[in-house]
Each structure stands twice: as structure tokens, then as C-alpha cells.
Amino acid sequence: MIRLYRTLIKQSFEETFAYRGTTILTIVFGILFYAIVILTGSVYFSFAKDIFGWDFTDYLNLVTTANVMTYLYEFLFVQSQEALTSQILEGTLDYSLIRPVNTYWFHVLYRVDFPSLIPLILTVGIEWVIIARIRLSFSQILLYVLIVMLGTLFIFCLNQIAVTATFWIDGLSALAGLPEYIMDASTRPAKIYPKVIQVLFLWILPSLTVTNIPVSLRYRTSFRAVIWLAVVDACLLIASKFEWQRGLEQYVSAN
Amino acid sequence: MKYLVSFRNAFYSTIAYRGNFVLRLVTVSLQIGVAVFMWQAVFRFSGKGDIAGIDPLQMTYYLIIVNLLSLIFSTSLIFKFSQLVRSGNLTILLLRPVKLLVQAFFEYVGLSFPYLIIYGFVLVVSSETSSQSFTEILMTLALFAIIYITFFLLISAMSLVSFWLIQVWPMRPVINALFMLLGGQAFPLQVLPQTFRWLEYTPFALAGNQLALLSLGKVSSVQMLLVFLASISWSLVFLILIKELWRKGIHAYEGVGS
Numbered sequence: 371m372i373r374l375y376r377t378l379i380k381q382s383f384e385e386t387f388a389y390r391g392t393t394i395l396t397i398v399f400g401i402l403f404y405a406i407v408i409l410t411g412s413v414y415f416s417f418a419k420d421i422f423g424w425d426f427t428d429y430l431n432l433v434t435t436a437n438v439m440t441y442l443y444e445f446l447f448v449q450s451q452e453a454l455t456s457q458i459l460e461g462t463l464d465y466s467l468i469r470p471v472n473t474y475w476f477h478v479l480y481r482v483d484f485p486s487l488i489p490l491i492l493t494v495g496i497e498w499v500i501i502a503r504i505r506l507s508f509s510q511i512l513l514y515v516l517i518v519m520l521g522t523l524f525i526f527c528l529n530q531i532a533v534t535a536t537f538w539i540d541g542l543s544a545l546a547g548l549p550e551y552i553m554d555a556s557t558r559p560a561k562i563y564p565k566v567i568q569v570l571f572l573w574i575l576p577s578l579t580v581t582n583i584p585v586s587l588r589y590r591t592s593f594r595a596v597i598w599l600a601v602v603d604a605c606l607l608i609a610s611k612f613e614w615q616r617g618l619e620q621y622v623s624a625n
Numbered sequence: 626m627k628y629l630v631s632f633r634n635a636f637y638s639t640i641a642y643r644g645n646f647v648l649r650l651v652t653v654s655l656q657i658g659v660a661v662f663m664w665q666a667v668f669r670f671s672g673k674g675d676i677a678g679i680d681p682l683q684m685t686y687y688l689i690i691v692n693l694l695s696l697i698f699s700t701s702l703i704f705k706f707s708q709l710v711r712s713g714n715l716t717i718l719l720l721r722p723v724k725l726l727v728q729a730f731f732e733y734v735g736l737s738f739p740y741l742i743i744y745g746f747v748l749v750v751s752s753e754t755s756s757q758s759f760t761e762i763l764m765t766l767a768l769f770a771i772i773y774i775t776f777f778l779l780i781s782a783m784s785l786v787s788f789w790l791i792q793v794w795p796m797r798p799v800i801n802a803l804f805m806l807l808g809g810q811a812f813p814l815q816v817l818p819q820t821f822r823w824l825e826y827t828p829f830a831l832a833g834n835q836l837a838l839l840s841l842g843k844v845s846s847v848q849m850l851l852v853f854l855a856s857i858s859w860s861l862v863f864l865i866l867i868k869e870l871w872r873k874g875i876h877a878y879e880g881v882g883s
Contacts, residue, residue, distance in 0.1 A: 392792045399799040406802040410811045414663060417816075418670035452794065544648035550798075551652040555659045562666040567658075 374471065379482050386484040396485035404489060407433045422561035427504065428585050434497045435584045436557040439521040441490035447526050449481035451533045458536045461624030474614045504588045513591065514584050520599045521580035525553060527606035537617030556581045576602055627723060628731040635735025646739065653692050660688045660811060677815040683841060691810050691837040693747055696740040698776045698832045700800045702733060707787035716880045726781060733777050748840050765839045768852060775856045776832045778863035788874030808833025826855040
């Protein structure tokens with residue numbers, strides 16, 4: 371499987387350089403998007419220096435962390451998921467189904483999006499500066515890295531579940547965009563929301579936990595939230611694999 | 626008449642996929658909720674009763690209207706055209722005795738028609754907070770029509786980059802971000818310092834920020850005139866751009882797969 375993944379990465383790399391125009395635009399647009407989000411935050415904090423105990427550095431930490439997770443997700447999975455939707459709809463999964471590989475992981479790791487690597491490196495660099503400025507300890511940095519990985523897995527699972535739903539639902543394109551909207555809504559301090567929404571997105575579908583916990587490391591460490599996030603990730607991953615197995619039973623080949 | 630068929634088909638496709646229609650309303654409600662809660666927090670912690678002449682209630686109406694406008698001013702045309710170029714199916718359309726730009730416009734109106742109805746309903750409700758005369762309401766509607774055409778031309782021009790780009794999906798988050806920032810989806814552009822006020826006359830700002838403020842009766846007659854002139858000027862620029870991009874793009878088009 372590792373040799374196969376290396377081959378798939380090599381193919382992705384070659385594709386990246388074959389479509390140079392698209393690559394450059396992906397990089398430019400990725401950086402532009404991040405800049406716009408920061409600019410929006412600077413407008414909020416130009417009117418109030420402190421919002422629910424958060425200052426602009428916390429906001430910067432929040433959006434940068436959220437973007438690190440998003441770009442890491444895009445780098446590892448987004449191209450595979452884009453391809454999977456069309457393969458399910460067009461009935462062209464056969465080529466992978468007959469191969470002696472785990473089809474779930476084959477389709478999950480089918481392509482790597484190299485252009486996303488540039489904004490990812492940029493945001494990791496900025497986050498590095500933020501972490502140095504807020505003086506996190508070594509153990510807090512390790513915990514931060516763990517949360518980023520769990521957060522990336524969380525974003526992947528949400529998107530994978532939405533994409534795999536294509537086996538049953540044809541034409542519900544808005545569903546694929548729903549995880550993106552949920553994560554976008556989560557790049558705000560959790561406390562701005564009413565209690566019901568906070569409980570829903572901190573504990574039931576912990577998208578606010580994913581983005582807010584790394585920032586709160588500056589003030590306190592919530593191991594309970596991190597463990598809960600790991601449990602939710604495990605459940606979502608199992609649900610996603612189960613959905614894939616059931617989905618394959620629905621699959622209609624076009625060959 | 627042949628173009629009305631395009632309008633009808635697009636309208637039916639919006640309401641036929643009810644799941645999509647409902648999910649779009651859900652996601653926009655989510656965006657409205659995010660913006661409203663964020664601004665309520667800003668109002669609360671700034672200690673101000675109004676920001677740039679907008680009080681918290683007007684800000685809520687503003688955010689509802691501007692986010693609904695983001696549904697009306699859809700960018701789906703770009704991705705649809707990209708698919709046509711990539712698959713080579715554009716060739717079939719080229720053979721038909723229709724003007725593609727006119728057909729695309731009717732399709733565009735059809736796709737956004739259900740959202741236009743919802744927008745009209747919200748306008749009636751929000752009109753209680755403004756004191757617009759009948760003439761001003763008519764002028765608002767006329768400006769809406771002009772800006773609607775301007776935005777359609779902008780999207781049409783943008784869609785033509787598909788002749789050169791294999792993947793256009795990276796444009797999606799950027800267009801959303803541009804509408805969020807320049808369109809005033811996250812905040813009215815009036816809160817920006819005077820140096821940046823020229824941004825109010827960019828196409829995204831005309832479609833989002835200016836139309837939302839117009840609906841709330843927050844735009845003076847002079848500003849209305851400026852919005853009108855800006856919209857006409859942008860339309861001319863986009864028409865020239867479409868003509869040039871089409872001329873060059875159609876030569877680059879390979880029609881692969883057709």
C-alpha cells in the first residue's frame with residue numbers, strides 16, 4: 371500500500387506541473403482567501419479590542435489554526451474526494467474495485483493536492499510566530515499539533531461522509547459544501563453563539579472544539595475536550611467506512 | 626421565446642432539486658447567524674449604540690439582506706461553463722442557433738428566481754425600518770435590475786477563463802471571500818476608513834453592500850447616481866472583456882470529448 375501511495379503521489383506531482391496555470395492560481399487564491407479572513411477580523415477588533423476575553427492575537431491564532439487544518443485537509447484529501455464524486459455518478463469505480471487493494475483507502479489517498487502545500491507552509495510559518503509570541507510550553511505545542519491532526523481528520527470525515535452520500539443522492543450538490551460552511555462558521559470565538567449552539571458544536575458535532583481549543587491552550591488546557599474530539603473522530607471514521615461499504619452495494623457500474 | 630425555455634428549465638431545476646434548495650437556505654441561514662452573532666458581540670464589547678450610522682437592528686436586517694443577495698448573485702455559471710469546456714460539450718451549444726450570452730442570462734435569471742421571491746418578501750418586512758417613498762422604492766428596483774445585469778456580465782467574463790484553466794474550483798472560495806469582503810457580507814463597507822471607501826463601487830460591493838443599504842433606505846440620491854454610473858461603466862468594461870476573451874478563448878478551445 372505504501373509503494374502504491376508513493377506512485378499516486380508521484381502522479382499527483384506530475385499533474386501539478388502539467389497544469390501549471392491552475393497550480394499558480396490555486397496558490398494565489400489560497401493565500402488571498404487567508405488574507406481576506408484576517409482583514410475581516412481586523413475590522414471586528416478595530417471596534418472592540420476585547421471580545422469575550424479574546425484579543426486580535428487570539429483571533430489571528432484561531433483563523434490561522436483553522437486554515438492550517440483546512441489546507442492540510444486539502445493537501446491530503448480534497449482532490450481524491452472531488453474525483454470520487456464524479457466516479458460514483460459516472461459509474462467508473464470498477465477500475466479500482468477490481469484491484470487487490472483496500473478500495474476505501476485507495477480512493478481516500480488517490481491524489482495529493484500539491485498547490486495547497488504552499489498556503490499550508492505559509493500558515494504554519496505564521497502560526498509558528500504566533501506560538502512563539504504567546505509562549506506556549508513544549509507540552510502545549512505537542513498538544514496543539516495533536517489537536518491540528520485530530521481537527522484535520524474531523525474535516526476529512528465530514529467531507530468524506532458528504533461525498534459518499536452520492537451513492538444514494540444524485541444532484542444534492544449543496545450537501546458537499548455543507549462541511550465547508552460548518553467549518554467556516556466555526557472560525558469564530560465559540561462564546562459569541564447562544565448556549566444551545568455552543569453545546570451542539572462543542573460537544574455533539576465538535577467543529578467549534580476543533581478551532582477554539584488550540585487558541586484556549588494559551589489560557590488553560592482542556593484534556594477532556596481533546597479526548598472527546600478523538601472519540602468523535604473515531605466514530606466518524608467508522609461511520610464513513612460503514613457508509614462506504616453500504617454505498618458500494620448501491621453502486622451501479624456504467625461499464 | 627426560445628430563451629424563455631432556458632429560463633423555465635433553470636427555474637424548474639432549482640425547485641426540482643428541493644434538497645439543494647433547502648440546503649442552500651440552511652447554509653445561508655448559517656452565514657447570517659455567524660455574521661449577526663459576531664456583530665452583536667462587537668456592538669456589546671465596543672459599547673457603541675451605532676457603527677457607521679447603523680444600529681444593531683439595522684445591522685441584523687442588513688446582514689440578512691446581503692446574505693440573501695449572495696444567493697441571487699450566484700457564481701454557478703462559471704463552474705457550469707468550465708464543465709462544458711472540459712467535456713467538450715460546448716461544441717453542441719455552439720452549433721445551436723442561439724446567442725450563448727442571452728441564453729446564459731435567461732438561465733441565470735431562472736436559477737435565481739426562487740431566491741428573488743424570498744428577497745422581495747424580506748424587503749417588504751425590512752421596509753418597516755426604512756422610510757422610503759414610492760419613487761425611491763422604484764429607483765431601488767431599477768438599480769437592482771441594472772446591477773443584476775452588471776454582475777451577470779462579470780460572472781460571464783470570469784467563466785471564460787475556463788478556456789485556459791483546467792480546474793476552476795480554486796476560484797470558488799476566493800469568489801465567496803470576495804463577496805464576503807467587498808460585497809459587504811461580513812460587514813458594511815461604510816465601517817472602513819475613508820481611504821477605502823472607493824471599494825463601495827466595485828462590482829461585488831454594488832451587488833452586495835450597496836443593494837442591501839439601498840433596501841434599507843441608507844443611500845442618498847447622489848450616491849444612487851454614483852452607483853448607477855459605476856454599474857453602467859462596469860457593464861461596458863465587462864462587455865468588452867467578454868468579447869475579447871471569447872475571441873481568443875474560442876481559438877484555444879479544443880472540443881475534446883465532443
